[in-house]
Amino acid sequence: MVTIQETEIIEKGRLAKNRAEELGRPILISEVHQIQNMNPLSFFNIGKELYQGERFFWKDPNDEIILVGIGISKQLQTNDVSDRFAYVEQEWKTFLKDSIVINPFSIEGVGPVIFGGFSFDPMKPKTQLWSKYMDSMFYLPKFLLSIIKGQAYFTTNIVCSQYDDDFFFQKMLDERNELLRSVQSSNSLLPPILLETKEIMSEEWKKSVEKVVKELSTGPLKKVVLARELRLKFENKVEPEIVLERLNRQQHESFIFAFESEGDCFIGASPERLVKKNENEIFSTCLAGSISRGETEEADRILGEQLLNDQKNLIEHQFVVDMIKEALEESCEEIILPDRPSLLKNRDIQHLYTPVIGKCTKEASLLLLVERLHPTPALGGLPKKEAVEKIRKVENLDRGFYAAPLGWMDYKGNGEFAVCIRSGLIQGKEASLFAGCGVVADSDSESEYLETGLKFRPMLRALGGN
Ligand SMILES: C=C(O[C@H]1C=CC=C(C(=O)O)[C@@H]1O)C(=O)O
Numbered sequence: 496m497v498t499i500q501e502t503e504i505i506e507k508g509r510l511a512k513n514r515a516e517e518l519g520r521p522i523l524i525s526e527v528h529q530i531q532n533m534n535p536l537s538f539f540n541i542g543k544e545l546y547q548g549e550r551f552f553w554k555d556p557n558d559e560i561i562l563v564g565i566g567i568s569k570q571l572q573t574n575d576v577s578d579r580f581a582y583v584e585q586e587w588k589t590f591l592k593d594s595i596v597i598n599p600f601s602i603e604g605v606g607p608v609i610f611g612g613f614s615f616d617p618m619k620p621k622t623q624l625w626s627k628y629m630d631s632m633f634y635l636p637k638f639l640l641s642i643i644k645g646q647a648y649f650t651t652n653i654v655c656s657q658y659d660d661d662f663f664f665q666k667m668l669d670e671r672n673e674l675l676r677s678v679q680s681s682n683s684l685l686p687p688i689l690l691e692t693k694e695i696m697s698e699e700w701k702k703s704v705e706k707v708v709k710e711l712s713t714g715p716l717k718k719v720v721l722a723r724e725l726r727l728k729f730e731n732k733v734e735p736e737i738v739l740e741r742l743n744r745q746q747h748e749s750f751i752f753a754f755e756s757e758g759d760c761f762i763g764a765s766p767e768r769l770v771k772k773n774e775n776e777i778f779s780t781c782l783a784g785s786i787s788r789g790e791t792e793e794a795d796r797i798l799g800e801q802l803l804n805d806q807k808n809l810i811e812h813q814f815v816v817d818m819i820k821e822a823l824e825e826s827c828e829e830i831i832l833p834d835r836p837s838l839l840k841n842r843d844i845q846h847l848y849t850p851v852i853g854k855c856t857k858e859a860s861l862l863l864l865v866e867r868l869h870p871t872p873a874l875g876g877l878p879k880k881e882a883v884e885k886i887r888k889v890e891n892l893d894r895g896f897y898a899a900p901l902g903w904m905d906y907k908g909n910g911e912f913a914v915c916i917r918s919g920l921i922q923g924k925e926a927s928l929f930a931g932c933g934v935v936a937d938s939d940s941e942s943e944y945l946e947t948g949l950k951f952r953p954m955l956r957a958l959g960g961n
């Protein structure tokens with residue numbers, strides 16, 4: 496059992512209350528404790544009863560940073576399309592001002608950390624599908640479990656107003672202790688039973704790929720990523736906890752994420768980083784160009800070789816490399832990347848992969864980098880603006896958070912965002928899965944269709960499909 500004994504919260508709470516009174520606005524108190532290790536999935540599960548719809552889960556491919564948030568102590572969100580990145584940045588800064596942070600550890604990902612993201616295209620008319628999610632949406636959790644390079648930390652965030660008394664702080668601490676006490680209880684959840692899989696407008700989708708291919712050889716567009724949807728029906732309500740546990744097991748070398756909102760859950764296992772910032776160190780990833788995995792080691796190696804030498808895929812990949820390099824050049828003093836892609840192999844698919852590292856200038860904040868990079872031509876196309884407009888026009892899909900940046904940022908400005916592909920939206924007894932592919936002048940609609948089929952597999956398997 497995990498317990499947190501000593502606590503400064505009550506004492507500092509009085510200080511925060513006075514500060515709130517003086518300034519006439521709520522003040523954040525955040526307290527960090529080092530704790531014994533606990534299973535992050537079990538921690539996510541115990542929030543189920545009291546905090547469903549108010550949880551998030553994040554794990555990077557190397558297990559270096561795992562974050563699980565439960566309860567919402569503050570939301571930063573807007574549907575205003577202008578300057579949404581700067582808006583979140585500004586709101587977060589303002590909110591942190593005058594806060595009281597009790598954190599003896601100088602490591603990333605502990606203390607006040609917000610988690611969330613930005614929808615793919617705020618200009619695309621919203622449908623019912625994503626009605627529970629805003630275009631920019633972040634949570635500061637009440638309770639955050641951070642497992643950083645194997646060591647567990649627990650952050651309690653309390654937003655206190657001038658009207659809060661000792662009783663209020665004691666209540667939060669009781670809530671925390673209750674939560675930590677129940678970590679060991681295991682719940683028996685029903686695995687999803689898939690009843691129906693429906694491809695949404697797949698023939699129309701192939702036609703739009705063909706149409707875009709024709710335009711690519713004549714107009715200014717060089718690449719457009721087109722996505723499609725699978726709608727699934729289940730016998731019972733799908734439990735995100737089980738899906739998360741399976742994704743974590745089946746796609747362990749990916750970013751594993753879940754982001755709940757009012758009963759819906761956006762969830763997935765993405766192999767693609769958008770950007771990570773640790774002080775002035777920047778890491779990004781170019782991932783585009785795909786082929787299937789082989790049944791045997793030899794067959795797999797041959798497929799990999801084929802991909803590494805395939806002109807269509809190399810071009811599809813190079814657009815991403817050029818754009819990411821250019822976007823980072825604006826804010827980085829130094830950028831290092833290999834001159835040829837290597838292979839990144841996931842369970843169902845292999846990709847062309849180019850990692851990028853850089854050293855950014857002082858002015859470059861994480862969200863500024865996210866704004867510059869999103870969407871890379873692995874998700875949008877090239878040129879960026881024209882490609883996004885094309886997608887808005889021809890795609891019969893409300894992408895919502897699919898292919899969008901989702902991740903975390905701490906109070907020191909460090910953080911990481913993944914590109915949320917290989918993902919789906921769970922809604923009670925139904926779910927939508929999304930997959931897209933880079934359409935270039937040499938694309939063939941049937942092969943692109945099959946490629947998206949491979950990209951549905953990780954989510955389908957985790958949801959009990961084949
Ligand atoms: C858009 C997706 O994948 C991107 C990432 C890697 C390879 C891709 C490709 O080869 O087309 C896509 O650009 C998706 O999985 O939905």
Ligand SMILES: [Mg+2]
Nearest residue numbers: 784785932933
């Ligand atoms: Mg492709």
